Amino acid sequence: MPNVLQVNYPDPGFWTETSLIQLGYGVWVNLSMVTIGLAFGFSAVALPQLSLPESLIKVTIADESWIASVISLASPVGCVLCGYLLDKFGRRTMIIYSQLPVCFGWLYTGTASSAKQLILGRIITGVGIGMVMCVPRVYMTEVSLPNMRGVIGSFPNIAMSLGLTTQAALGSMFRWTTLCYVGSAYTMTLFLMNFCLPETPYYLLQKTSIEDAQASLKKFRSKKYNIEAEMDELIDFKNENDIHK
Incomplete structure (x- = not known):
């Protein structure tokens, strides 16, 4: 029979302190995904303003096409780069510093x-947006229990839709230059906030020690939750999937 991953630690239930802690971290981490919606929604509100006769910057039809589409061309570069850096420097570090190129x-x-x-x-x-795309999903997969992954997995799409809607609303009131400064201020705020995030237990288990991983896991679970069974699963998973052996 094929090997099947068996979860031996208990499901705490949805409306419990442990699950609500994970929901809180899910919202926090996915605030970064709002920047993606802001970035993709920018061209829809900026290009009409740039096309006005009084615009200080004159754009051609070709320029408009590049402004609208180049972010999608550049984002795969950030995705690949961040995929490598995630394992080298950690999930928390990349959540923090992926905001800088966007800013x-x-x-x-x-x-x-x-x-x-x-x-x-x-x-x-676009390069920064590609980096931002990668990290929240990996982070939340590593810190959430199976019963919460479906709910938290929907947060990135909700956050991107919120960013698009917010950009459209702001674009009806402000100039495109102001929208840029709002986007920059938002990413800088996230940059500072994310320093308070803990590193994921599995990354610490890979790079430092079991004690550090346990201390981290306790931050994502309630005080009443017994983390021993979950730690045993993480240790077994690490040993079975250690590609350096």
Whole structure:
């Protein structure tokens, strides 16, 4: 018979302290995904403003196409890069520092004086967005119990939709340059907030010690939850999947 992963630790139930703690971290971590919606919604509100006769930056039809699409071309670069850095530096570290290229991209776009600079700013933002895409899903998969993964797995899509809606609402009231500064301020806020996040237990188990992993796991579970069975599962999983052996 094929090997089947058996979960020996108990399901705490949905409306329990342990599950609510995971929900809280799920919302927190996926605030980063709002930046993706803001970035993808930007062109829809900025291009009509750039096409106005009084716009200081003159854009052609080709420029408009690049401004709208280049973020999708650049984001795979960030995805691949972050996929490598996740295992090298950790999930928490990448959640923090993936915000920096997005922040810089927003600032550069907001201060642009030509169509080429706008496109370059969008490229920088796109690379950062690609990095942001990877981390929350990995982080929450490693810290959540099986009974919560379905619910928390829906958070990234909700966050991106929230970002798109927010960008559309702001675009009806503010100039595109102001939207850039709002996006930059939001990512900088996340950059500072995410320093308070703990590292995932499984990464610490791989890189440091069992004691560090236990201390981390306790932060994602309630005080009444017995983490011993879950730690045993993590240790067994690590030993069975150690590719360095």
